[in-house]
Amino acid sequence: METQGCNDRARTAYHQAVNTPSVAVNGRSYRWPERPLVVVCVDGCEPAYLERGIEAGAMPWMARVRDTGTYRVADCVIPSFTNPNNLSIVTGAPPAVHGIAGNYFWDPDTGAEVMMNDPKYLRCETILAAFSGAGARLAVVTAKDKLRRLLGHGMTGVCFSSEKADGETLAFVGRPLPSVYSADLSEFVFAAAVKLMERDAPDITYLSTTDYVQHKHAPGTPEANAFYRMMDGYLARLDALGATVALTADHGMNAKTDAAGAPRVVYLQDFVDAWLGAARARVILPITDPYVVHHGALGSFATVYLPDGVSAAEAGTRIGALAGIDVVLARPDAAARFELPPDRIGDLVVVSARDVTIGTSAARHDLSGLDAPLRSHGGIGEQRVPFVINRPTTVDPARRLRNFDLFDLALNSR
Ligand SMILES: [Zn+2]
Numbered sequence: 343m344e345t346q347g348c349n350d351r352a353r354t355a356y357h358q359a360v361n362t363p364s365v366a367v368n369g370r371s372y373r374w375p376e377r378p379l380v381v382v383c384v385d386g387c388e389p390a391y392l393e394r395g396i397e398a399g400a401m402p403w404m405a406r407v408r409d410t411g412t413y414r415v416a417d418c419v420i421p422s423f424t425n426p427n428n429l430s431i432v433t434g435a436p437p438a439v440h441g442i443a444g445n446y447f448w449d450p451d452t453g454a455e456v457m458m459n460d461p462k463y464l465r466c467e468t469i470l471a472a473f474s475g476a477g478a479r480l481a482v483v484t485a486k487d488k489l490r491r492l493l494g495h496g497m498t499g500v501c502f503s504s505e506k507a508d509g510e511t512l513a514f515v516g517r518p519l520p521s522v523y524s525a526d527l528s529e530f531v532f533a534a535a536v537k538l539m540e541r542d543a544p545d546i547t548y549l550s551t552t553d554y555v556q557h558k559h560a561p562g563t564p565e566a567n568a569f570y571r572m573m574d575g576y577l578a579r580l581d582a583l584g585a586t587v588a589l590t591a592d593h594g595m596n597a598k599t600d601a602a603g604a605p606r607v608v609y610l611q612d613f614v615d616a617w618l619g620a621a622r623a624r625v626i627l628p629i630t631d632p633y634v635v636h637h638g639a640l641g642s643f644a645t646v647y648l649p650d651g652v653s654a655a656e657a658g659t660r661i662g663a664l665a666g667i668d669v670v671l672a673r674p675d676a677a678a679r680f681e682l683p684p685d686r687i688g689d690l691v692v693v694s695a696r697d698v699t700i701g702t703s704a705a706r707h708d709l710s711g712l713d714a715p716l717r718s719h720g721g722i723g724e725q726r727v728p729f730v731i732n733r734p735t736t737v738d739p740a741r742r743l744r745n746f747d748l749f750d751l752a753l754n755s756r
Contacts, residue, residue, distance in 0.1 A: 367472035368435045372753045374478070378585040379546050379752055380535060383428055383745075384573070385485070385528075386553025386719065387591035389415050389728050394562030395570035403578035404570075407587075407732050412751070416729035416743035420680040420693070421628055421643035422593035422719050425458055428489055428550055430746035431590065432468045436681030441465035442492065443686040444628020448647060450685070455626065459488050461495035465683075469749050470548060471496030478545040483534045485527045485552035488631060493548060500538060504530035525569050527552050532576035539583045547585075556595045557637055558714045577732075587732040588752040590745040594724035598640065598699045598716045605709065605716040608666045608694060610644055611702035617660065622649040625702050626688060629720050638709045640699035642668075642721030645676075645688035654689045661690065666698035668721065696723030 364371045395401040396408065407413060418427050419436055421444055429442040437443045441463055448455050470493065474480045480499035484490050487503040494501035502511055504520055504527050512519060515534045520526035528551035535549050551573075559565040580587050600606050614623040629641035648657055654672040662670040669692070676691035677684040694700050699718055701707050709716075729743050735755035737743070743751075 365469075365472045365476050365478075367469055368433055368439055368466050370434045370750060372434075372469060372473075372749055373756075374476075375545050375586070375753060376756075378539060378543050378583075380539070380580050380585045380587050381431070381546070381548050381748060381752065382577070382587070382589040383431055383548075383550045384589060384591050384728070385424060385551045386556030386593060386595040387728055388556070388561060388594035388596070388724070389726055390561035391556070391566055391570055392728050392730075395567055395574070398562065398567045400567040400571035401574040403574045403581065404730070407730060411733050412729070412731040412735045412737070414729040414737075414743055415726050416590060416745050416747065417725050418591065418593050418727045418745045420722060420725060421641070422721060422724040423629055423641065423643070424553075424592050424631075425489065425492065427592035427745060429464070429468075429492060430744075431592075431748060432470055432493060432548060433466055434469055434746050434749055435466065436744075436746070437686075438677065438681045438683050439466050441683050441686065443682050444626075444645075445488070446626070446628050446630040447686055448624060448626050448688070457488070457631065458628075459492060461491055464492060464495055467496060468493070470494075470546065473546055474498050479542060481535070481538045481542070481544040481547040482549075483531045483538075483547070484550040485531050486522070486550075489550055493550065499544065500542075502534075504528075504534070522552075523554055525555050525572070527554065528569070529572055529576075532573060536576055536579050536583070539580055539585060543583070550592075553595065557717050560597065560717070581732050586752055587730075588748050589728060589730040590748050591727035592745070593719045594726055595717050595719050596696055596723050598642070598697055598718050603715045605638070605640060605712070606666060606698045607640060607701045607704075607707070608664055608698060609701045609704050610646070610661070610692065611706075612704060613661070613664065614646065614657075615703070618649065618652060623647060623652070623657070624688070625700075627700065627702060629718070637716065637718045638707050638712055640701055640707060640709075640716060641718050642694040642696075642699055642723065644692045644700040646690040646692060647688040648690070658690055661692055666695050667692060668695045668698075669693040693721045696721065
């Protein structure tokens with residue numbers, strides 16, 4: 343248990359800020375926090391959730407920040423999925439640098455399709471680990487356990503998920519273990535952050551929620567506004583405890599249904615099988631994760647490994663002609679445009695239109711768990727995300743912000 347008093351903590355923070363002017367990582371340099379910094383990645387937070395929440399009066403704290411702080415929209419990285427973007431935010435760099443190009447990928451070294459949750463796939467240090475190594479006190483709380491090992495890699499300090507919280511953590515937060523498919527899973531993250539701020543005032547806290555609510559409920563709906571009202575209350579408490587609160591998202595979220603409410607899907611493995619023969623090309627959906635109930639593994643991004651003798655140009659032309667496909671790029675062009683590691687994507691990258699998803703084979707997607715019209719992400723249509731800091735920062739209004747600029751602006755712009 344932390345026993346240092348508030349004044350001692352403030353003195354220590356000032357001392358460190360003076361004596362440790364900055365921490366360098368991945369080509370950027372970050373100033374030591376003058377006051378506790380809380381960075382929040384709100385999973386699936388399309389900017390309209392905040393706008394509608396403010397309009398409905400559900401987010402009084404956010405309304406104040408919009409008037410007095412930094413309230414912008416930024417671009418996330420493509421694919422607009424959870425793992426690549428969380429790792430971009432905590433490394434300050436695109437996937438070409440950190441290596442996490444999806445939640446899931448085909449590992450050419452082993453010939454196996456695997457989750458990209460293991461820190462062995464991480465190719466650089468995180469900002470969290472760098473500050474931890476320089477003596478800062480760190481706390482990381484994630485909703486889903488799949489991110490915990492990646493986010494916590496190389497750092498010491500508090501690091502846990504609400505999904506796998508142990509008895510001691512449950513007692514500390516004072517809430518029961520939440521279901522993995524619930525808004526409670528995210529509320530637990532915020533409640534833990536307030537407790538940690540009251541007890542330890544960590545120099546840097548990183549929070550990552552789950553998009554359970556956003557997959558089911560559109561901006562402005564009562565369920566969405568209730569979630570954002572809950573979040574707003576906790577952010578206000580962190581603010582009142584003296585923290586710099588900085589918020590962004592890993593990706594946005596859009597409806598992916600037709601007029602009748604049925605999912606719109608291009609089954610890409612079925613298409614290449616019909617063209618080339620069964621299983622000659624391999625379609626990988628990097629949205630795939632162990633929690634498929636709310637999206638059926640349907641997103642707006644796929645990558646395709648072609649068999650020998652099939653040109654990327656011809657395959658790209660054929661796939662690009664399919665209704666609902668937005669962009670098809672060969673590996674070098676996709677790596678350049680989206681700043682992706684070329685060895686972790688296929689011969690083609692395929693992005694579908696805003697209201698369309700890409701599947702493998704119809705038979706391989708179990709949509710029986712979808713109890714609401716499909717909302718998902720992965721494409722360019724979900725690239726716009728909020729970029730919020732609870733105080734003004736000096737940033738050129740014309741500058742294209744990325745979600746992974748958040749640590750930079752929160753720490754360096756004073
Ligand atoms: Zn996400």
